Amino acid sequence: MAVVAAGIVSPLGFGLEETLGALREAKDCVSNVTAFPVDRCRCQTAGQVANEPLAEANRYQRHPERLHRVARMMILALKEALEQAGDSQPELTVVGTTSGGMTFGEQYYRDLKAGRRPSRQAPSLIANYTPQKPVMDAQEAFGIGAPCQVIANACASGTNAIGHAFNCVRSGRYQRVLTGGYDAISELVFVGFDSLQASTPDRCRPFDSERSGMVLGEGAAVLALENLESARKRGATILAEIIGYGISTDNFHLTQPDPSGSGARRAMEAALQSAGISPGEIDYINAHGTATLFNDAAEGKAIAELFDGVPVSSTKGMMGHSLGAAGAIEAAISILALRNQLLPPNINFRHGDAGLDLNIVANSSRAGEVRTVLSNSFGFGGTNASIILRSVAA
Secondary structure, X not given: OEEEEEEXXXXXXXXXXXXXXXXXXXXXXXXXXXXXXXXXXXXXXXXXOOOHHHHHHHHHOOOHHHOOHHHHHHHHHHHHHHXXXXXXXXXXXXXXXXXXXXXXXXXXXXXXXXXXXXOOOHHHHHHHOOOOHHHHHHHHHXXXXXXXXXXXXXXXXXXXXXXXXXXXXXXXXXXXXXXXXXXXXXXXXXXXXXXXXXXXXXXXXOOEOOOOOEOEOOEEEEEEEEOHHHHHHOOOXXXXXXXXXXXXXXXXXXXXXXXXXXXXXXXXXXXXXXXXXXXXXXXXXXXXXXXXXXXXXXXXXXXHHHOOOOEEEOOHHHHOEOHHHHHHHHHHHHXXXXXXXXXXXXXXOOOEOOOOOOEEOEOOOEEOOXXXXXXXXXEHHHEEEEEEEEOOOO
């Protein structure tokens, strides 16, 4: 399955080149939250996308005032992907998200609670906060009329969207599918994670023995998938191949994974089986790695049992956890790793966890022979998803 194009907007930057630069520099893009008051929260930081460059998206919509900021992220990510894809019209779009335009819903609710009369803006808030609206806005901006499927499956949404798109093309039903994910920070979600004490007042330290929780992030990423033979026949540039996809559900707890790591392991094993390769053929693992105590322990245990010394990192320390967008953003990062022979960094790492026998790419990116990458996404409710990407030259 060929990936013929990719676009990305995240706290690491706008576009693949800016993202690659941030990865090479091991840039910490987590900062104090500015979108809403956080003075009563334990955690007061997040990975945030700069607002000013998002204004470019306004050029592609007749009514830019109606756009949610996550729709602007999606428009710019799709624009980058379409510029690479060439003459490739998608037959289907599959995206993952958890929040859509949540902040528009928050604003509408606040107006009602305060007893303010509905303004002329109220219908626009209702119409544009729904989860599917950002991808509809992005497709409309570029005249794409493909039917769209939205997957909302907690933090595995983005990876499941890519996996579903992969299966759609591999089945032969479609030749070309757009896929990806998007989510923007909202106060409701931010405070919710803080209330669960899943967020940290410290730095996000994936797989560190002193890790104390996650930080939230936001962003969007789009991949254009195409049947490999079709892509080669038309002379398309192939960024990478997706060769495997695996899912599992462990049902251990509403918010905690099975501590044995069985759910994570089964998803990775299923991806390996789908790809027809062995664990020894994986050169790098982009881990889910939220820096929460139980999630990192379960994932780390599964990785250590299944793989022998493979380099591992979580890029969430650099940019936060973008929920439904995370799997799509990390797939784009995995493609950058393949194309640049780069092992992305796991920043803020100080002390290895004695219980986790992992080869962490600590604090700095480094060169490595990267031919095949496994990317993990694990979410609330035990939703687990893994995809495997391979260099075209492999």
